[in-house]
Amino acid sequence: MSKNRRGLFQRSLDGIETVGNKLPHPVTLFAILAFGVLFLSALLQPLGISVEHPGDKGEMVEINNLLSAEGIQYIFTSMTDNFIGFAPLGVVLLTMLGIGVAERTGLISALLRGFVLSVPNRFITLGLVFAGVMSSVGSDAGYVVLPPLGALIFAALGRHPLAGLAAAFAGVSAGFSANLFLSGTDAMLGELTIAGAAIIDPEYAGTISIAMNYYFIIVSTFILTFIGAWVTERIVEPRLGEYKGEYREKLEILTSIEKKGILWAGVSVLVSLILVSLLILPENAPLRGTEGNWVDQIIQSPFMGSLVPIIAILFFIPGLVYGLVTKSIRSDKDVAAQMSDTMASMGMFIVLAFTAGQFVAYFNESNMGLVLGVYGAEFLDSINLTGIPLILMFILITAFINLFIGSASAKWAMMAPVFVPIMMQLGYSPELTQMAYRIADSTTNIISPLMTYFAIIIAFAQKYDKKMGIGTLVSTMVPYSMFFLIGWSFLLVVWMLLGLPLGPGAPILYQ
Numbered sequence: 157m158s159k160n161r162r163g164l165f166q167r168s169l170d171g172i173e174t175v176g177n178k179l180p181h182p183v184t185l186f187a188i189l190a191f192g193v194l195f196l197s198a199l200l201q202p203l204g205i206s207v208e209h210p211g212d213k214g215e216m217v218e219i220n221n222l223l224s225a226e227g228i229q230y231i232f233t234s235m236t237d238n239f240i241g242f243a244p245l246g247v248v249l250l251t252m253l254g255i256g257v258a259e260r261t262g263l264i265s266a267l268l269r270g271f272v273l274s275v276p277n278r279f280i281t282l283g284l285v286f287a288g289v290m291s292s293v294g295s296d297a298g299y300v301v302l303p304p305l306g307a308l309i310f311a312a313l314g315r316h317p318l319a320g321l322a323a324a325f326a327g328v329s330a331g332f333s334a335n336l337f338l339s340g341t342d343a344m345l346g347e348l349t350i351a352g353a354a355i356i357d358p359e360y361a362g363t364i365s366i367a368m369n370y371y372f373i374i375v376s377t378f379i380l381t382f383i384g385a386w387v388t389e390r391i392v393e394p395r396l397g398e399y400k401g402e403y404r405e406k407l408e409i410l411t412s413i414e415k416k417g418i419l420w421a422g423v424s425v426l427v428s429l430i431l432v433s434l435l436i437l438p439e440n441a442p443l444r445g446t447e448g449n450w451v452d453q454i455i456q457s458p459f460m461g462s463l464v465p466i467i468a469i470l471f472f473i474p475g476l477v478y479g480l481v482t483k484s485i486r487s488d489k490d491v492a493a494q495m496s497d498t499m500a501s502m503g504m505f506i507v508l509a510f511t512a513g514q515f516v517a518y519f520n521e522s523n524m525g526l527v528l529g530v531y532g533a534e535f536l537d538s539i540n541l542t543g544i545p546l547i548l549m550f551i552l553i554t555a556f557i558n559l560f561i562g563s564a565s566a567k568w569a570m571m572a573p574v575f576v577p578i579m580m581q582l583g584y585s586p587e588l589t590q591m592a593y594r595i596a597d598s599t600t601n602i603i604s605p606l607m608t609y610f611a612i613i614i615a616f617a618q619k620y621d622k623k624m625g626i627g628t629l630v631s632t633m634v635p636y637s638m639f640f641l642i643g644w645s646f647l648l649v650v651w652m653l654l655g656l657p658l659g660p661g662a663p664i665l666y667q
Contacts, residue, residue: 182566183504186511189570190518194231197522198223207530220522230521235514242513247347247366247464248565249502251340254468256498257491258475261484263421264291265301266414272305273409277313281323284309285384288327289377293339298328299609304616316399317620318632323388325613326636329601331384332564333369333594334376341564342366342373343464345590348568351516352576353586355525361586363661365460368587369594370659372651376644383643384636391635401620417481421474428473432466435459460660505565512569525573532578542582544649547592550575551645554596559604564597580666587662588652595648599641602633 180188201221208216221227239245258264268287275283284306291298302324310320333341346366354361410418435443436459445457454460479485485494519525536546557567571593579589601607610629617624652664 183508183511186508186515186566186569190511190515193515193518193522193524194222194227197221197227197518197524200524205527207527217523217526219524219527222518222522227521231518234517234521238513238517239510240513242509242516245506245509245513247343248340248505249499250464250468251343251471252498252502253495254471254475255340256501257479257494258471260494260497261475261479262414262482263417263475263478266410266418266478268298268301269305269408270410270415270418272302272309280309280313281385281388282381284320284323285327285331285388286377286381288324288329288384289331289334289380290336291328292332292335292341293337298324299612302328303613304619307616307620311399311620316393316396318399318617318624319388319393319396321613321617321620322392322632322636323384326384326387326602326633326640327380329607329609330599330633330636330640331377331380332601333598334373334380336374336377338367338370338463338467340467341594342369343467344565345568345594348565348572349576349586349590351520352525352572353580355520355573356577356580357666360666364586365660365662366463367460368659368662369591371656371662372591372648372658373594376647379643379647380640383639387635387639392632396632399620413482417478420481421478424474424477425470428470432470454660508566512566516569516573519573525577528574528577530577530581532574532581534581536578536582544652546579546582547584547588547648547652548645550579550589551592551596551641551648554593555600555641558597558600567597568593583665583667585658585663585666587658588664591648591658595641595644599637599644603630603637 197219198221201219201224204218206216206218222231255264268291272280272283272287284302288298288302288306291302303321306320306322306324307317308320311317343366346364346368349368350361350364353364435441436454436457437444443457443459443462445453447453459466476485476491479490479494485491536542541549554567554571557571568590572590575593576586576589580586604610610626614624614626614629617629621628651658655664657663
């Protein structure tokens with residue numbers, strides 16, 4: 157790369173970092189947005205702006221002034237409910253109670269290490285990227301475990317350690333929204349999508365499941381794994397060249413007690429799955445639906461509404477068993493402490509939920525989301541931006557925003573009330589809008605210096621290259637970001653053309 161080109165690239169990165177650093181903290185940002193909604197509703201209401209409710213023909217909807225006497229009463233009387241009722245709050249906290257035990261007992265770390273170390277050398281890159289993609293089921297644990305592990309493995313094989321770190325980081329972060337299993341991400345984003353859909357059609361919103369993207373993310377897992385491995389071996393590793401630094405550490409293989417813990421944790425998962433299936437599969441089972449054929453009875457059932465506690469249980473039980481076997485849990489006090497530590501780590505999210513909850517509630521109460529959805533749909537329709545070009549444009553816009561706001565829940569809390577209604581007005585399902593968002597949100601994480609774990613990845617990398625900085629890391633990760641974005645978007649386009657469901661009962665089009 158020439159000096160001029162590298163200089164331009166570095167200046168671009170500096171510009172992104174400068175702009176991003178000037179943005180307020182997400183907690184403050186949502187507070188500003190909430191106050192903005194209040195004042196904007198007071199300014200727009202006297203203009204008499206109204207639209208016909210798309211879900212109830214003949215009903216006209218006007219903007220509510222939230223600074224009127226009734227509006228001020230609403231602000232104070234609803235504040236607690238807005239906080240408690242913020243869609244992802246309970247979902248995320250409940251999910252993390254289970255995931256936290258599995259993570260803090262060491263089960264998730266041991267599983268990731270065991271998987272990567274058991275893969276044959278010729279498949280190690282594929283295995284590393286795949287493990288990274290799958291690590292999102294354990295929330296953010298993959299960021300801490302896999303990149304340094306990937307560097308260790310590559311170095312032990314005589315390959316450049318930074319290529320291993322990059323491959324793992326790409327899988328963990330750029331592939332965060334793909335998985336073979338449902339995770340806390342599905343629950344967190346799904347609740348916000350359902351709330352956004354309820355602005356237009358509460359009845360339809362009530363039929364949406366947090367598993368709305370499940371079929372698509374299963375296929376995405378394999379597509380991203382092959383793309384990530386190809387980019388590593390064909391672009392990133394050749395560019396890094398031969399590693400000439402010193403390397404003295406040894407890989408930590410699984411101990412006998414860790415293997416025993418994983419074995420019994422696996423048995424506990426199998427037993428748990430059998431017990432859960434007995435609540436779903438038999439005729440008249442308590443979590444099985446009653447209408448339609450057996451497929452409909454599974455898709456439209458209490459089971460689909462119980463995925464969050466089931467996910468939490470399926471993490472908690474093996475985490476508990478692993479802890480008992482490995483002695484990282486010796487009494488109920490240890491379990492309570494691990495769950496307490498997990499909740500303590502969620503403190504910032506809880507604070508964020510308060511201000512975000514107020515913004516979302518004010519936005520809905522003002523009716524501005526509904527009005528904006530109708531006018532936005534009419535505007536896009538007037539310029540004939542529909543179908544695949546519309547979805548691709550939405551992906552690009554979200555990918556750009558993601559360079560400055562790293563939190564997936566924070567962005568979607570702002571964007572879902574606006575874009576879900578707009579897309580529904582144009583005939584595209586909330587499920588499709590959410591999947592397009594997830595593609596964009598994941599793929600540019602690895603090139604945003606403002607992403608939460610970016611500094612940690614640099615620290616890991618500096619162990620092998622003391623001069624590693626933001627520009628070097630971003631330039632290493634750009635190929636992953638580009639090819640993941642292109643490949644994943646292409647998969648979504650094919651999915652749309654074939655009209656395949658994105659998940660159980662999750663169509664491409666909104667009728």
